[in-house]
Amino acid sequence: MGHQDGTALGWKGKEGLPSGGPSTHEINLADLSKGWSKQGGQVKVVKPPLPSPDKRWKIIDAKMRKMGYQPHALIETLHAVQESFGYLDEVALRWVAKSLRVPPSKVYGVSTFYNFFTLKPQGAHTCVVCLGTACYVKSASKILEAIEVFTKIKPGETTPDRQLSLLTVRCIGACGIAPAVVYDGNVSGRVTPEQATEKLKGYFSHAS
Amino acid sequence: MLLEELKGIAEKEKAGRKQICVRCCMSAGCMSSQSAEIKQVLEKAVADRQLGDRVEVRRVGCMGLCGQGPLVSIEPEGLLYERVTPENAATIVETLAGGTTSAQRGDLTQPFFARQVAVVSRNGGRIDPERIEDYIEAGGYGALHHVLHELQPADVVVAITQSGLRGRGGGGYPTGLKWATVAKSKGERKYVICNGDEGDPGAFMDRSVLESDPHSVIEGMAIAGYAVGANMGYLYVRAEYPLAISRLQIAIRQARQRGLLGDALFESTFNFNVEIRIGAGAFVCGEETALMASIEGRRGQPRPRPPFPAESGLWGFPTLINNVETFANIVPIIIRGAEWYAGLGTEKSKGTKVFALTGKIKNNGLIEVPMGITIREIVEDLGGGAPDGAKIKAVQTGGPSGGCIPAHLFDTPVDYDSLMKVGSIMGSGGMVVMDDTTNMVDVARFYMQFCMEESCGKCIPCRAGTVQMYQLLNKILERQATIKDLEQLEELCDLVRNTSLCGLGQTAPNPVTSTLRYFRNEYLALLQPETGGYGVDAKQPADAKVAL
Amino acid sequence: MAVKTLTIDGKPVSAEENETILQAATDAGIKIPTLCHLDGLSEVGACRLCITEVSGSNKLLPACVTKVAEGMEVKTNSERLQKYRLMILELLFAERNHVCAVCVANNHCDLQNLAAEHGMTHVRFAYQYPNVPVDASHDWFVMDHNRCILCTRCVRVCDEIEGAHTWDVMGRGTNSRVITDLNQPWGESETCTSCSKCVQVCPTGALSSKGKSVAEMEKRRDFLPYLVQQREGRP
Numbered sequence: 001m002g003h004q005d006g007t008a009l010g011w012k013g014k015e016g017l018p019s020g021g022p023s024t025h026e027i028n029l030a031d032l033s034k035g036w037s038k039q040g041g042q043v044k045v046v047k048p049p050l051p052s053p054d055k056r057w058k059i060i061d062a063k064m065r066k067m068g069y070q071p072h073a074l075i076e077t078l079h080a081v082q083e084s085f086g087y088l089d090e091v092a093l094r095w096v097a098k099s100l101r102v103p104p105s106k107v108y109g110v111s112t113f114y115n116f117f118t119l120k121p122q123g124a125h126t127c128v129v130c131l132g133t134a135c136y137v138k139s140a141s142k143i144l145e146a147i148e149v150f151t152k153i154k155p156g157e158t159t160p161d162r163q164l165s166l167l168t169v170r171c172i173g174a175c176g177i178a179p180a181v182v183y184d185g186n187v188s189g190r191v192t193p194e195q196a197t198e199k200l201k202g203y204f205s206h207a208s
Numbered sequence: 209m210l211l212e213e214l215k216g217i218a219e220k221e222k223a224g225r226k227q228i229c230v231r232c233c234m235s236a237g238c239m240s241s242q243s244a245e246i247k248q249v250l251e252k253a254v255a256d257r258q259l260g261d262r263v264e265v266r267r268v269g270c271m272g273l274c275g276q277g278p279l280v281s282i283e284p285e286g287l288l289y290e291r292v293t294p295e296n297a298a299t300i301v302e303t304l305a306g307g308t309t310s311a312q313r314g315d316l317t318q319p320f321f322a323r324q325v326a327v328v329s330r331n332g333g334r335i336d337p338e339r340i341e342d343y344i345e346a347g348g349y350g351a352l353h354h355v356l357h358e359l360q361p362a363d364v365v366v367a368i369t370q371s372g373l374r375g376r377g378g379g380g381y382p383t384g385l386k387w388a389t390v391a392k393s394k395g396e397r398k399y400v401i402c403n404g405d406e407g408d409p410g411a412f413m414d415r416s417v418l419e420s421d422p423h424s425v426i427e428g429m430a431i432a433g434y435a436v437g438a439n440m441g442y443l444y445v446r447a448e449y450p451l452a453i454s455r456l457q458i459a460i461r462q463a464r465q466r467g468l469l470g471d472a473l474f475e476s477t478f479n480f481n482v483e484i485r486i487g488a489g490a491f492v493c494g495e496e497t498a499l500m501a502s503i504e505g506r507r508g509q510p511r512p513r514p515p516f517p518a519e520s521g522l523w524g525f526p527t528l529i530n531n532v533e534t535f536a537n538i539v540p541i542i543i544r545g546a547e548w549y550a551g552l553g554t555e556k557s558k559g560t561k562v563f564a565l566t567g568k569i570k571n572n573g574l575i576e577v578p579m580g581i582t583i584r585e586i587v588e589d590l591g592g593g594a595p596d597g598a599k600i601k602a603v604q605t606g607g608p609s610g611g612c613i614p615a616h617l618f619d620t621p622v623d624y625d626s627l628m629k630v631g632s633i634m635g636s637g638g639m640v641v642m643d644d645t646t647n648m649v650d651v652a653r654f655y656m657q658f659c660m661e662e663s664c665g666k667c668i669p670c671r672a673g674t675v676q677m678y679q680l681l682n683k684i685l686e687r688q689a690t691i692k693d694l695e696q697l698e699e700l701c702d703l704v705r706n707t708s709l710c711g712l713g714q715t716a717p718n719p720v721t722s723t724l725r726y727f728r729n730e731y732l733a734l735l736q737p738e739t740g741g742y743g744v745d746a747k748q749p750a751d752a753k754v755a756l
Numbered sequence: 757m758a759v760k761t762l763t764i765d766g767k768p769v770s771a772e773e774n775e776t777i778l779q780a781a782t783d784a785g786i787k788i789p790t791l792c793h794l795d796g797l798s799e800v801g802a803c804r805l806c807i808t809e810v811s812g813s814n815k816l817l818p819a820c821v822t823k824v825a826e827g828m829e830v831k832t833n834s835e836r837l838q839k840y841r842l843m844i845l846e847l848l849f850a851e852r853n854h855v856c857a858v859c860v861a862n863n864h865c866d867l868q869n870l871a872a873e874h875g876m877t878h879v880r881f882a883y884q885y886p887n888v889p890v891d892a893s894h895d896w897f898v899m900d901h902n903r904c905i906l907c908t909r910c911v912r913v914c915d916e917i918e919g920a921h922t923w924d925v926m927g928r929g930t931n932s933r934v935i936t937d938l939n940q941p942w943g944e945s946e947t948c949t950s951c952s953k954c955v956q957v958c959p960t961g962a963l964s965s966k967g968k969s970v971a972e973m974e975k976r977r978d979f980l981p982y983l984v985q986q987r988e989g990r991p
Contacts, residue, residue: 074505079447079486093938102505103915103947104937105924112926112939113507113664115489116447133410133604133640134566136654170491170658172448173412175566175638176237176274176573185450187240189277490928507925512801512821665906665925665932667802672847675930676881696880703843706816707804 048098051091056084060092064099071102074110078117087118115169123158123165125184125203127196132171134178143179144168146193150200163203209467209474211353214344221345226264228304229283230254231333235270235419236412236451238277245294246278253301263304269420271333273320275572281316281333288314319589320571325552327560328536329576332420337455340462343423349468351542355431356476364435365391368538370546372558377403377494377531378609378635379711380557380624386528389518390436393526398438400429401522403499403531404445404452407491408607409658411638413562414532416574418445418452421536422459426469426482428535431542433480436528441480442503446487456484491608491662495710496529498664509664510710531636533562553579557623561634567604567641570595577622584618587641598643602726606635608655608662609715611722612648631722633715648727649734653681655719659712670713673704677720684734691735698724762828777819777830778806788832789841789870792907793820794957796980798916800908805841805870808832816840842874850881851930852888853902854960860973861961867905868960888933893943896966897955899934904962906932910954917983922948953979 047069050057063080067073077100081092088111097107111117129135129144144155151159151166158165174180177189181196188199232247250265271279276290280300289300289311299309315321326332335342343349355364369384390398402425406414418425429441445453460482463469471479485503492498493508500522502508521527537559541549553559557579563586566572570592577586583603587593594600602612611632613620620626624634642651660674680697683689701717708714724731758773764781771780776799781788791803799820806819811829819832831837848854848867856862888901911923911934922945926935936945955963956975964973 070505072503072505075488075502076485076505079488090938100505103921103924105922105935105939105947106506108935108938109507109924109926110505113490113509113928114487117488131409133408133607133638133654134564134572136409137567137640137642137646169448169489170407170662171409171411172236173406173415174237174240174274175410175412175564175640177240177277178566178572180240187236189237189240507928512799512818514823661929663929665927665929666800667804668844668847668851668905669804671906671930671932672851675884676847676850679882699843703840707807707840707844709801709804 048095051095057095059084060096061099064096069100071100074100074102074107075114078107078111082117087121089119089121120158121162123162125163126165126167126182127200128167128169128172128182129155129196130170130172130174130178130180130182131168132173132175132178134175135171135180138178140179143181143191143193143196146197147200150197161204164200211357211474214349214353217341218345218347221341227262228264228285230263230265230301230304231268231271231281231283232265233269233271233277233279233333234267234337235274235416236449237270237274238279239451241278241291242294243278243292246280246292246297249294249297250280250301253298256298257301257305259301259304263301267336267338268334269332269337270329270416270574272324272329272575273314273571273573275566276314279314279333280311286316288316290314318592320573320575320592323581323585323590324576325560325578326576327540327549327552328417328424328533328562329420329574330540331424332416332574335421337420337422338458340423340459340466340468343421347543348423348539349427351539352427352430352434352468353474355434355542356474356478361391361435361437364431364542367541367546368435371537371541371549372546372553372556373534373537373541373549374557374624375530376533376537376561376636378606378633380634383530383534386518386530387432387435389516390438390526390528393519395526397440397525398436399522399525399527400433400436400438400441401496401499401503401517401527401529402429402441402443402535403494403496403529404443404449405487405494405499406446406449406532406636407494407662408609408636408638410566410604410640411564411607411636413564413574413637415449415452417532417536417562418449419455422452422456423463424539425532425535426456426459426463428538429482430469430473430480431538432528432530432535434478436526438528439479439481441482442485442522443482444485444487444493444499444503446493447489453484453486460484490664491658492664492710492712495712498710499529500527507664509666510712512709533637554621554623556625561622561637563622563637563639565591565639565641567639568594568598568600568643568646569641579623580621582619582621583613586622586639587618591641594641594643598645600641601644601646602642602648604632604640604642604651604719605638606633606715606718607638608658609633609711609718610635610638611718612642612651612726613722614726617726631725632718647685648723648730649681649685652720652723653678653685656681656716659716662712663716664712667707667709667713669704670708670710670716673700673708673713674716676700677704677717681720684731687734687736689735694731694735760824760826760828762824762826762830764830765832771824773824775824777808777810777817777822777824777828780824781819781830781832786832788819789873790820791866791870791905791959792909794909794913794977794980796917796984797909797912797957800912803905803907804844807837807840809834809837838874841870842876845871845874845876846879846881848905849876849879850883852884852886852904855902858970859903859961860964860968860970861903861975862971864971864974865961866959884930886930891936891942892966893941894945894948894950894966895943896950897942897952898964898966899936899942900962900964901933902962903960904934905960906934907959908934909957909959910934910963913953913957913980917980918949918951918953920947920949920951923954956980 060080097104155168181191278292280289280292296311365387373383374380490508493502495510498508498510517527562576656678660678663670665671761770769784789805801818801821807816809831891899914923915921936942
């Protein structure tokens with residue numbers, strides 16, 4: 001599974017690694033020490049360059065700057081990355097790790113601990129079914145079932161045409177109007193399975 | 209900012225008020241049913257009818273009866289309209305000019321509203337949460353001024369202690385005692401954290417407070433900061449609450465602009481600032497040590513206590529952590545006095561509590577009631593009983609850490625200790641009503657799946673034990689289990705409760721143990737008969753078959 | 757420094773203030789089972805094997821992080837504690853794929869030893885048989901996730917002693933897994949110094965040296981107290 005996850009992030013064995021190479025450690029460590037230089041016994045940190053000219057990196061960099069490039073800015077920064085790019089890819093994780101001086105494994109650990117972060121690109125639309133208690137009592141599972149049948153995907157997956165990502169959440173606090181579904185960030189209350197599939201049909205017809 | 213300026217703002221607001229105010233709920237619940245469009249329609253109707261000189265339309269926070277939203281009310285007439293639509297909204301304005309409306313009338317005198325005591329929700333449904341002037345007009349930031357100029361920090365701690373306020377996050381730890389401990393702890397810096405990681409599914413009290421009255425939480429935090437000697441506060445809010453986050457951002461910005469956050473507040477020597485930290489979807493971050501780990505940018509895993517945050521919290525400094533509702537209680541206590549507050553509620557559980565009343569109940573929404581009210585009063589009087597004449601079977605309180613209280617115990621008063629006695633907990637205030645179509649074993653499995661998925665994975669009993677318990681519950685529901693499996697389930701409950709590292713694990717078995725305690729028949733009915741199960745259809749009420 | 761006197765399993769014990777129950781018990785020759793604890797590494801209190809009963813507390817307290825107090829009465833080995841410990845060990849065995857007979861660490865395994873000490877003859881819980889990988893991409897070492905118990909000794913030794921922080925934990929709950937760097941093959945890690953400290957502190961056969969056959973992997977941990985001692989007082 002580890003290797004699979006790695007591939008999902010874009011690693012395809014040693015050759016695929018941006019900083020790797022067939023003969024390992026010396027090269028890797030040398031690469032790692034780039035951007036660090038020793039001055040009077042103190043390691044001076046040089047900020048890594050933006051990964052690409054894409055303007056979105058500047059927004060993320062601004063977020064980190066605002067928090068003084070402190071390691072504790074990690075989660076806020078990952079929020080900014082996900083908001084800008086829709087997901088966290090390897091380039092972003094590496095860049096954030098270096099900018100905040102947080103070990104890569106720690107960045108990966110944090111990114112996978114929290115449900116909100118995703119390492120995979122999402123579909124053009126998102127549909128989040130609330131599975132909180134109030135929605136559960138009001139048969140939210142039937143809505144999810146209907147959507148699964150209609151879209152042929154499971155929660156956490158995206159349709160092959162990348163139109164829709166199906167997600168679930170444990171309570172969005174809209175219990176008063178349970179069962180609730182969030183379409184592209186907009187909450188809908190008192191949803192029925194029929195309404196849900198009807199709504200989703202719209203996403204697919206626009207695409208074709 | 210000076211007191212005179214504060215009063216000036218309030219007076220200017222009052223002077224600018226129109227004769228009639230049309231209030232339109234703009235909380236997340238009603239917003240999801242087009243209340244933003246409804247407000248526009250209302251405004252346009254007022255303009256079209258040229259009523260602008262005596263009628264204003266105001267965005268307000270939660271009015272409570274979320275299940276009947278979108279809600280519109282008219283003051284001072286005291287009229288309520290339910291399930292308003294953009295189509296019929298304009299006719300509500302017509303009534304102000306002698307016309308009639310097709311909008312569904314609600315009743316503000318019904319027990320759902322009449323039996324409530326608004327302390328935390330005092331500004332909900334009244335003020336515009338995105339305007340600090342509205343909050344100031346309602347007396348906002350007066351308590352902070354009073355505290356900074358009339359009271360010593362120790363006096364504030366005494367007042368909170370005397371009020372008898374207990375933590376509203378679930379545990380019910382005396383708030384005054386916590387403040388006193390942090391005040392006494394020595395540290396180069398101290399922090400105040402507001403826990404807004406309301407993760408309990410079926411609970412939305414904190415969301416509503418943050419959306420409807422963000423300044424009262426900020427003011428409460430500032431008062432806490434003064435009392436314990438902290439200059440920095442963090443508001444940790446879950447990412448699932450985007451509206452609450454955006455209203456808090458607006459509130460913080462406005463408070464800074466007005467000099468109500470920042471340096472030398474009210475020209476005193478006290479500085480206080482607040483920052484928001486957004487959660488990222490982890491229930492365990494409601495646990496205080498996990499929450500602090502998350503603010504520090506780490507995996508939200510709890511650590512053993514002691515040391516408690518009061519001694520060694522955020523970055524090792526003494527830290528005060530209270531939840532949203534606790535902070536929202538502070539201003540009323542300061543303004544109206546500890547004695548007044550201690551007069552509400554019961555001997556050991558003072559004040560009021562906000563509950564999210566949801567599930568199979570007529571009136572879905574938020575209620576604030578005095579402690580000591582019985583579950584029956586809440587369910588039958590305020591909640592209006594089950595819809596469509598169904599039979600209410602149980603009420604679940606405390607979320608995944610709580611338990612199910614069966615109908616025959618509905619005379620239990622709602623306070624920390626009584627709920628504990630019947631095998632549940634107060635929790636943060638979720639109250640989910642279940643009727644006789646709900647299978648209690650399935651409820652137990654629902655919560656166990658939740659705990660399994662939310663277990664951080666650090667300690668073994670919670671990480672591996674919840675998986676085993678979930679699988680056993682599945683096995684029971686699939687009618688594949690024997691009495692031995694039930695015994696193993698109970699053994700695991702005992703293990704996980706007693707050996708887990710944090711509160712999540714220690715309380716994870718509660719939904720199972722409480723349903724086993726009151727609805728054991730439903731479990732037995734699903735076991736294979738030859739092994740000691742009853743082999744009856746669980747869909748039928750179990751008590752009809754066997755009386756335990 | 758003040759000295760505290762307490763009783764552990766009925767035996768009067770004196771300990772320095774700030775010592776843990778575990779340290780006091782060890783000094784007094786009383787053995788408390790541990791798994792995530794390792795002298796020289798920080799405590800996480802995660803395995804819950806060292807839980808003890810302390811009079812006056814209705815909660816079971818882990819000996820590795822609970823400080824001694826004057827007059828404390830500690831029980832380390834009651835029937836109840838033994839029962840819980842056995843269950844915790846069984847949960848561990850059921851969680852991943854632990855097959856001692858084919859394991860490099862057979863006969864040199866902390867988990868196996870504890871199971872033997874607690875008289876574990878079989879596992880009552882359902883085996884999970886998770887499909888987890890073996891990472892043999894490193895030139896000298898192997899990571900076999902089937903044998904990992906997530907004690908995080910490797911994470912801590914790499915961070916606290918070696919200073920590389922190559923290891924961390926990804927995911928959560930039962931899906932947690934130790935990873936190197938951005939969850940890439942160990943052999944491609946940019947931060948690993950190949951110091952082997954993680955391999956030596958690993959309590960099971962999850963981390964081992966290449967080329968070892970069944971029961972051949974013995975761990976050397978004497979470097980740990982030595983390094984901790986050498987570093988004392990240094991920044």
